[in-house]
Amino acid sequence: MDIAPDEQRVIIMKNRLRVARAEHNISQAELAEKVGVSRQTINSIEGGRYTPSAVLALKIARVFGSIAEEIFILEDSD
């Protein structure tokens, strides 16, 4: 996906974190502990209220043994 710097559009990041957790049977608290953040942060990421940093996204992906792009999806919308 090409992103022009001057382009006026909102980039949002969707995620399938809740699904991945369910697949691996991991609770929010367990995942939070593994990646070193609070449970509220995991909850906010799942609810789309917070976009994690690249480091946190990579850490989360590592817990599920997958790459970040399998869990976090970059989308652009008007």
Added chain:
Amino acid sequence: MRQHDWLFPHAFRKIGLAIGTLLLVFYLILVTNLGQNYYDSLQNWSNEKNWSGYTETVANVFIIGLALSLILIAFSREKQEDEMIQRLRLQALQWSVYVNYLVLMLCSLIFYWLDFLNVLIFNMYTILVFFIIMFRWTLHRMNKESLS
């Protein structure tokens, strides 16, 4: 990659609260009749000792103590200080700067001379007070959302 965040350890918030509480008690003692005798006796004592700096010292205790208390409350690490908390902290700080200067601008239209000097004295602390209120409120809202 751990970056330094210039925050105090979590336990320092309690120290800030303790200093604030002590100052409040001290202030109440000074402004009520209960404290008048105490204040008079201290002033008599300072007159006897030819020490004229009593009032200035009390003012310094309040100025430094209140600043220290508010800074410790505002900038002590949360139990689990993660990147989202840091973002909320930054947002609350930005919001408090906006509100603080908005209040200052409004007050400049209403108060003049010595009254405005009082506004400026309060304004030294309101930025931290606004920040603490906004940050705590955001954390409270976040906790409520994560429980629902």
